[in-house]
Amino acid sequence: MPESFQRLLLMSDPDVLGLNEQAALGPVRPPQRSQFSHLFRHFLERFFNHETASPDGDAKARLILVALATGLPGFMVAIYLWPVYHAFIAIPRPHSHVAWVPGPPPYWVQVNQHFFFVLYSFAALGIATVFEWDLFFPDLLDVFVLKTLPVPGRRLFFARVAAMAVLIAGFLFDANVLATVALPAAIDPPSLPRFLAGHVLAVGGAGLFAAAFIVALEGVLLSALGERLFRKVSLLLQALFIAFLLVLVLLFPVYSGATPVLLQSRAAVVFWLPPFWFLGVYQRLMQGPTALPVYTELARTACIALAVTAGVAVLTYPLAYLRREHRLVEGLVPRRRRSPFASLLDGLLHAVLVRSPRRRAVFHFISQTLLRVPRYRIYLVLYGSVGLSVIAATVLRFQVVHGQMRASASAFGIRAAAAIAAFWVVAGLQAAFVSSGNRQGNWIFRIVDGRPPLLRAALEELRAAQHWALLWAGIVTLATVLALRTVAPSQLLTWPATASQLLVAAGLCLLFTDGFFLGVTTVAFTGEPSRQEPNLAFTVFKYFIFFPPLLWFPSLAEQWIERSPWRFAAAAAVIATLHVALRLRHRQAVKEFCQLQSLDDGEESPAFTLGLRHGSVSTG
16 A cells, blocks of 8 residues: 555554664655645645644644534434435325325425535535634735745745635535435435435535635725724624524524425525525426426526625735735834723723732733734634524524514523623633643743742732633623613513623623633633643533533523512522632632642743753853
């Protein structure tokens, strides 16, 4: 077996050979690669080996996890469809004398199943493209390292474009290949060639449209707004796009029942939502001339939209690429002096929340670091978008009235929104603060505090991170509660209901902050890398176990609290008691940490971290 093919299958290097075996192999022949090939491999590797996607540098393992996670949902749905189409599950047939008829599901149920695969491909490619948003254009490494090499600029550009194309094609393949292989055996289509043509072109077109739309939008914004304005809206756009795509997937069981009515009534949303366009491609190719006329129109819209979006991406990407490159060479314009409002806000925070100098220093260190490192920004985007999508999926309800789909708000979802917002804000900030991706600032805290630090100093610095998270969790949660009051039913607008909502929201922000930071014993952004590989499956399992009860707790607690002022006081007392208990437990954990008398094994001293060596200073 060739060595290259063996590495592809095993995803690892071959075994180490002895000296005699190595000598028998003959002289080492390095592969002959062109300059373009080296650049292409470099850009493609950076998509998976940068600090955001692979903080531990193990891009190979991370690539396998991403590939499996991307293709698994569609594959599992395809497997679950097999008993539905093979008489293991009885399907009720309307307007039939027989109550239960085994066999294939009705026509519109099959259409909804096809719609899921189109929608999943659209969402998966969109999320993957948004996640790699910042790597599609040059950065400082490209400008100050690659541009200094004897490499033509045109070759750099086309190597990056080729890497982008392979990345998008790879994600498209991973997201759909397993389901495409399993579906023919699961559903036994009457015409296999028509089914495969419709499925492959529909899911492929939906995924390509999502990726091309993201690239085209980024190119247009960079070309029109410039680097500075684009950076101001970049995080918000990333969060909104991921949230929108997640909402489409999470709410699919809700609005899938309205799909037949929407298609038959030719509702406006059908012609505005891209997954419906490619569903038209799916049904038109699968059914042929017998397909509904609306599918032909949707398929035509899909083809035109894909061509136009790809054309815009091709035209605007080079302009945005050159503008980003010129801006990096010239440098950004220095920031102006701080506004009086920012100074007033800082004074208020210093007087109320961060009163000691040490706590103020760490508080502002967090504020000035969080948005500057790409890894921390993507944490905010991912956790924020997941929280926003879960809130939307919990609050929104859809129903069909007189052939039109109408949205309404769920009272249960409005009560649970505060817990969802507080949970994901605090979880995202805690994940960013304990991240080990930026340890360059760790030495200053060792010099100031010593090793190990004093208990009082350590508590002051750790309290600053907790106050930062509590402040923003309170702001986001309060904004969520106030925004949802505009669509809340009348029973949630009374004074007792409002007071109970505010108490539960404030209590959850406080307790979530105490709970998530209970085991944190290092200053934000200066944590040590974990010596053990994180178990991604176990992490996701914990969220599945502990998050669902949080959806029910606010609704039950608020209904219990709003019945009596005494219950309000009792709930406040319980929150205060839990807060004090968690603070004492955290203080004990910090005390045990501060009692360490020596550096950990394998850890360098601050002098070596600074690049200094004992005896290296000469007196001349």
